[in-house]
Amino acid sequence: MNVTSELRLDDGVLERGFTLGEIPGILWTSGHAPAPLILLGHPGGLHTMYPRLVARARGCAAEGFAAATIELPGSGERPRSAAADDARADLRRRLAAGEPVDEVVDRLVLPLVDEAVPEWRATLDALLRLPEIDGPAGYAGGVIAIGLRLAVVEPRISAALLFAGSFVPRSMFEEARQVTIPLHVLLQWDDEGNDRQLALDLFDAFGSREKTLHANMGGHTGVPHFEGENGNRFFARHLR
Amino acid sequence: MNVTSELRLDDGVLERGFTLGEIPGILWTSGHAPAPLILLGHPGGLHTMYPRLVARARGCAAEGFAAATIELPGSGERPRSAAADDARADLRRRLAAGEPVDEVVDRLVLPLVDEAVPEWRATLDALLRLPEIDGPAGYAGGVIAIGLRLAVVEPRISAALLFAGSFVPRSMFEEARQVTIPLHVLLQWDDEGNDRQLALDLFDAFGSREKTLHANMGGHTGVPHFEGENGNRFFARHLR
Numbered sequence: 001m002n003v004t005s006e007l008r009l010d011d012g013v014l015e016r017g018f019t020l021g022e023i024p025g026i027l028w029t030s031g032h033a034p035a036p037l038i039l040l041g042h043p044g045g046l047h048t049m050y051p052r053l054v055a056r057a058r059g060c061a062a063e064g065f066a067a068a069t070i071e072l073p074g075s076g077e078r079p080r081s082a083a084a085d086d087a088r089a090d091l092r093r094r095l096a097a098g099e100p101v102d103e104v105v106d107r108l109v110l111p112l113v114d115e116a117v118p119e120w121r122a123t124l125d126a127l128l129r130l131p132e133i134d135g136p137a138g139y140a141g142g143v144i145a146i147g148l149r150l151a152v153v154e155p156r157i158s159a160a161l162l163f164a165g166s167f168v169p170r171s172m173f174e175e176a177r178q179v180t181i182p183l184h185v186l187l188q189w190d191d192e193g194n195d196r197q198l199a200l201d202l203f204d205a206f207g208s209r210e211k212t213l214h215a216n217m218g219g220h221t222g223v224p225h226f227e228g229e230n231g232n233r234f235f236a237r238h239l240r
Numbered sequence: 241m242n243v244t245s246e247l248r249l250d251d252g253v254l255e256r257g258f259t260l261g262e263i264p265g266i267l268w269t270s271g272h273a274p275a276p277l278i279l280l281g282h283p284g285g286l287h288t289m290y291p292r293l294v295a296r297a298r299g300c301a302a303e304g305f306a307a308a309t310i311e312l313p314g315s316g317e318r319p320r321s322a323a324a325d326d327a328r329a330d331l332r333r334r335l336a337a338g339e340p341v342d343e344v345v346d347r348l349v350l351p352l353v354d355e356a357v358p359e360w361r362a363t364l365d366a367l368l369r370l371p372e373i374d375g376p377a378g379y380a381g382g383v384i385a386i387g388l389r390l391a392v393v394e395p396r397i398s399a400a401l402l403f404a405g406s407f408v409p410r411s412m413f414e415e416a417r418q419v420t421i422p423l424h425v426l427l428q429w430d431d432e433g434n435d436r437q438l439a440l441d442l443f444d445a446f447g448s449r450e451k452t453l454h455a456n457m458g459g460h461t462g463v464p465h466f467e468g469e470n471g472n473r474f475f476a477r478h479l480r
Binding site: 189200203204208209210211212213214215216217224226229230233237 | 429440443444448449450451452453454455456457464466469470473477
């Protein structure tokens with residue numbers, strides 16, 4: 001892991017850009033060492049997502065958590081994948097035409113999960129070696145299928161806050177039954193880009209004994225401010 | 241309103257039993273006058289429900305709210321209704337036999353709502369005259385159909401926290417569309433006595449722009465402790 005930039009934000013949070021091999025990432029710490037770590041999931045495109053990510057990271061830091069994120073395969077400044085770009089275009093076309101999307105969701109999401117999850121795990125390896133970071137860790141955000149796979153295969157992830165805002169291959173519902181860590185699922189009830197019934201079915205499928213669904217009104221980016229506080233309280237219960 | 245008993249609880253909360261005509265009720269205040277009022281809904285049977293009601297009232301008082309409840313028609317020490325008792329027995333029998341319940345739910349719930357809602361409104365009239373109580377008021381709890389009707393007809397109810405744990409007549413879904421106050425709906429995902437799909441449909445039907453659904457694992461009485469805090473924060477946002 002190479003630190004490529006350092007910036008002290010006005011609230012005292014230290015923001016470090018880093019690369020892990022070819023993967024760019026950002027780490028936010030607040031100086032109260034050692035802190036539990038929250039991995040911030042997102043749909044790809046660190047630059048575009050930065051304002052929302054830094055806001056979430058500041059919220060984490062205010063509660064005494066470190067936060068980190070990495071770029072997804074095929075997004076931002078990472079090499080594009082022609083297959084993923086094709087699948088994404090195909091998904092948009094099918095959604096617009098009202099056609100079934102299961103096959104294209106498989107084609108888009110399964111390779112992404114297979115490629116991204118080892119990268120997030122390698123990021124955990126690197127970050128947990130820093131003296132200012134301490135386990136356990138949590139995962140917060142979309143892509144929900146990445147959070148789901150991490151929850152199953154990565155024992156250092158102790159709790160996950162998942163945004164039900166992207167498609168999940170039907171074949172991953174069996175994996176969902178293997179999830180046992182505490183889950184906090186956010187669903188935007190009127191999310192135009194989301195399948196509400198699929199999100200409810202997925203929530204039902206998770207094997208966790210402690211799982212909570214918070215559904216709010218509004219579209220994809222309309223998550224109410226108070227859900228940030230709820231998320232912090234969820235992680236405070238499970239990462240401390 | 242006649243005060244029939246006064247008890248100072250160990251945390252300083254003043255508990256007063258009262259009667260409003262023939263209706264017994266309980267008022268909890270914490271001395272920080274004047275406080276917004278939260279009406280505590282319940283399925284009937286003040287004596288049986290007392291431990292849970294007083295716990296909820298203490299939680300309200302700790303946040304600076306007054307809390308009050310009254311006995312439901314036909315419950316506790318109030319005169320029984322043969323029609324309601326018949327309907328309740330019929331409902332149990334049909335549920336056990338896996339038969340449709342819509343007709344019997346209408347027969348049980350609609351008269352209860354028609355009778356109970358004016359009683360809750362009269363209770364509001366009486367309590368809002370006390371110097372230690374101040375508007376606005378909230379409604380928290382089951383029976384969800386009573387909370388729904390109150391939210392439509394009673395302008396002094398500014399926010400409602402509803403337990404999706406009882407049956408709602410299909411004819412009241414039209415009323416649900418008329419609800420505009422902020423709503424916080426609790427759903428026990430595995431509630432054996434509840435119809436999950438009906439609860440989700442009802443949540444969808446509510447006309448409120450701010451509505452949040454919190455679904456948790458477990459049965460009817462298994463609402464997690466942290467939802468009490470969430471409820472208080474909801475009322476703090478809307479009654480202050």
